[in-house]
Amino acid sequence: MNLLSCFVKTGPSALTPFLRSDAQGAVLAETMLDPTVELSISEIARRTGLLPAIAHREVTRLIKADVLRDRREGNNRLVRANTDHPLWSVMSQIVTETYGPVPVLRDLLNGVVGVREAFVYGSWAARRAGRPGPPPRDLDVMVVGNPSRTDLLDVAEAARERLHIEVNIHTTTPATWAAKDDPFLATVASRPLIVLISQEATDG
Amino acid sequence: MLAVQGLRTKGGDGGHRVLGELMQAQLPDYKQVLREFDWMRQKRNDTEYYDPGRPTATTHDVADGILAAGRIVDLGWTFVEFVTATRR
Structure with a gap:
C-alpha cells in the first residue's frame, strides 16, 4: 500500500508551478482556507502528515515572507494566514484550487x-x-x-x-x-x- | 417537463447534463430530488463507457436509482399538471 508515502511526499509540486513544493502547498492549504484559525506547528504537521521538522521549516519560510504570521501563547507558537498580504486574494485562490481538496x-x-x-x-x-x-x-x-x-x-x-x-x-x-x-x-x-x-x- | 414549456435540449454531448442543470435552476426548492438525476447520469455514463479507473453502477446503485427515478417522475407529473393548469 502506497498511502503513507503519498501522504508525506514533499517533492516539487505537480499541481501548480506557482508553489515551491507539496509541503508548502499543504501548509498553505491548512492555514489559508480558514484565515480565522490559528494552528500550532505540531497541529499543522499532524494535519498535513509532514514531519514536524519539515512543517517547521515551511512555516518559518512563510512567516519570513509575511504570508503567515505567528504569535506566542505560553509555550505554543500559533500561526495564521496574513490576509493583509498584498497578494492574499490571488494566493488564497491558487492554494484553494490546488491544495484545497x-x-x-x-x-x-x-x-x-x-x-x-x-x-x-x-x-x-x-x-x-x-x-x-x-x-x-x-x-x-x-x-x-x-x-x-x-x-x-x-x-x-x-x-x-x-x-x-x-x-x-x-x-x-x-x-x-x-x-x-x-x-x-x-x-x-x-x-x-x-x-x-x-x-x-x-x-x- | 421541458416540452410542456415549449423547450427542448439540443442533442449530442452534454444534453442530459444541461437538462439536469436547467430543471434544478427552475425548481431550486426541489434541488435535492433533481440532483439525483445528475448522479444517475454520471453513473450511467461511467457504466456504459467502461473505464477501469471509473466506478460502474453497483446493484445498490441500481436499487437506489429506481427509487430516485420514482421521486423525479412524481415531481415531473406534478410540475406538468401545474404548468398545464396555469394555462387554462
Whole structure:
C-alpha cells in the first residue's frame, strides 16, 4: 500500500508551478482556507502528515515572507494566514484550487455519519503524488463505509462550490474495499491515493 | 417537463447534463430530488463507457436509482399538471 508515502511526499509540486513544493502547498492549504484559525506547528504537521521538522521549516519560510504570521501563547507558537498580504486574494485562490481538496473534503466528510475511510484517487491524487500531467478536471473521492447518498451529495456540492471543480464521490463497503476483487477498486488501489480520513482516525 | 414549456435540449454531448442543470435552476426548492438525476447520469455514463479507473453502477446503485427515478417522475407529473393548469 502506497498511502503513507503519498501522504508525506514533499517533492516539487505537480499541481501548480506557482508553489515551491507539496509541503508548502499543504501548509498553505491548512492555514489559508480558514484565515480565522490559528494552528500550532505540531497541529499543522499532524494535519498535513509532514514531519514536524519539515512543517517547521515551511512555516518559518512563510512567516519570513509575511504570508503567515505567528504569535506566542505560553509555550505554543500559533500561526495564521496574513490576509493583509498584498497578494492574499490571488494566493488564497491558487492554494484553494490546488491544495484545497484535502482540508475541504476532510472537514466536510468528518461530519458525515458512516464514513470509515476516505481517499482522493484519480488525476488529482496522481498530481498530488508528484505524477506530472494536465491540471485535474475533477476530483474523484472514494468513501469506505455506509454513509447516506444524500449526505455525500451534500458534501460533493459544498466541495464543488468551495473548490470550483466537479467532485464525484463513490462509496464502497469496508468488506468490498478489503477484498478489492472488483476491477475498478483494484485499479484505484494500485494508483496513488491521498488520505482524507484514515481508518485509524475513525477507530480512535 | 421541458416540452410542456415549449423547450427542448439540443442533442449530442452534454444534453442530459444541461437538462439536469436547467430543471434544478427552475425548481431550486426541489434541488435535492433533481440532483439525483445528475448522479444517475454520471453513473450511467461511467457504466456504459467502461473505464477501469471509473466506478460502474453497483446493484445498490441500481436499487437506489429506481427509487430516485420514482421521486423525479412524481415531481415531473406534478410540475406538468401545474404548468398545464396555469394555462387554462
